[in-house]
Amino acid sequence: MATPLLDKVEDEAAASPYITVTLRIRRFNPEISDEARWEDFSIEIDPKERVLDALHKIKWDVDGSLTFRRSCAHGICGSDAMRINGKNRLACKTLIKDITSFDRKTGATKPITVEAIKGLTVLKDLVVDMEPFFQAYRDVMPFLVTTGNEPTRERLQSAEDRERFDDTTKCILCAACTSSCPVFWNDGQYFGPAAIVNAHRFIFDSRDEAGEQRLEILNDKDGVWRCRTTFNCTDACPRGIEVTKAIQEVKRALITRRF
Amino acid sequence: MSADTTATGSTAAISPVESVSVFDVDHPAPLIEPPRKRTAKTPKATRGNFEMAAWLFMRLSGVVLVVLVIGHLLIQLVLDGGVARIGFAFVAGRWASPWWQTWDLLMLWLAMLHGGNGMRTIINDYAERANTRLWLKGLLYTATVFTILLGTLVIFTFDPNIR
Numbered sequence: 354m355a356t357p358l359l360d361k362v363e364d365e366a367a368a369s370p371y372i373t374v375t376l377r378i379r380r381f382n383p384e385i386s387d388e389a390r391w392e393d394f395s396i397e398i399d400p401k402e403r404v405l406d407a408l409h410k411i412k413w414d415v416d417g418s419l420t421f422r423r424s425c426a427h428g429i430c431g432s433d434a435m436r437i438n439g440k441n442r443l444a445c446k447t448l449i450k451d452i453t454s455f456d457r458k459t460g461a462t463k464p465i466t467v468e469a470i471k472g473l474t475v476l477k478d479l480v481v482d483m484e485p486f487f488q489a490y491r492d493v494m495p496f497l498v499t500t501g502n503e504p505t506r507e508r509l510q511s512a513e514d515r516e517r518f519d520d521t522t523k524c525i526l527c528a529a530c531t532s533s534c535p536v537f538w539n540d541g542q543y544f545g546p547a548a549i550v551n552a553h554r555f556i557f558d559s560r561d562e563a564g565e566q567r568l569e570i571l572n573d574k575d576g577v578w579r580c581r582t583t584f585n586c587t588d589a590c591p592r593g594i595e596v597t598k599a600i601q602e603v604k605r606a607l608i609t610r611r612f
Numbered sequence: 613m614s615a616d617t618t619a620t621g622s623t624a625a626i627s628p629v630e631s632v633s634v635f636d637v638d639h640p641a642p643l644i645e646p647p648r649k650r651t652a653k654t655p656k657a658t659r660g661n662f663e664m665a666a667w668l669f670m671r672l673s674g675v676v677l678v679v680l681v682i683g684h685l686l687i688q689l690v691l692d693g694g695v696a697r698i699g700f701a702f703v704a705g706r707w708a709s710p711w712w713q714t715w716d717l718l719m720l721w722l723a724m725l726h727g728g729n730g731m732r733t734i735i736n737d738y739a740e741r742a743n744t745r746l747w748l749k750g751l752l753y754t755a756t757v758f759t760i761l762l763g764t765l766v767i768f769t770f771d772p773n774i775r
Binding site: 383384385386387472473474475476482485488489535536538539540541542572573574576578579581604607608611 | 633635636637640641642643644645646647648649650654660661662663664666667668736737738740
């Protein structure tokens, strides 16, 4: 709109956008110690960058032994779910400025804690064994099941039928919900929110014919009835899926099916 | 990105906890497994509607109990002189009526089963070892059954002329 003035541009260039933040990372290396410990890294970073950028900066410039998963780095692949400041988030979708708070007395930034997601075996630093998570996912048969001859064209579906399960199609299997669930922390046999979300995606799909089978799987003692409705999963989901609502819908489907 | 980065922690990746580490590449530390991990030995899921029935029962009995318990508390403690008038005669007078017998019986059964089921889910959620769960649940079921039976016996066989 307004023509930028030369002196203003110079002013902006002079003021550095960088701030110094401390990342307090929970490190674990079974080849060195059987105990995890916290390690602090102070780095200068633009607050508009993400936690993943800070981790990259540490891994590439400071300590190459820092281990974490990331693949696409843009919130699609779901590899870099971690516990940041005590909340499960994707490191690639969390901006430094959104989680940095300043100490009121000194004006310095408070440390940002980064640790592996809970309830799964930590293999090294921020990397956990995802196998139990994927096992629960496989158990609910996350694929289309139909009978009869395959149609020569697409399986058509009305917009309303598609809308019914739209929310649960957004899942990227990052495990942020399942590893935020207190029932899952105490009992790894619980299916967990992510598996139920992915069952929901097919149970309420008008084209699918194995809804009954999936409901039966989720009706067992480690299924939906173990949900305590604490809403941790809904809070944790980086895709904004209403996870607890999906679980409740599966419960309701089970009850209305029986009575 | 700024190139200006420094580590405030120790320079080594992870220093040994005390002097020389006993763990190395060939002898890694044992990993901490999450509680009650699903393994090949885990028994197959039991198919049945018990958990659903228990879940439904908790909700339905809860609604009924709100009425029963609040009514009970009002009558016993607040209305018509309150707690001061409660004595053997008061109880005897109430249990002479089948209405209050039924009320108390229903309240006893629902409250004990509701509370017992709540405790059962808490034990399932928090007791990690199979043996701990077995003993806690055994104790819980014994106490629940005993209280229900004793209460039912008293309500049905209460004799106002006991003295």
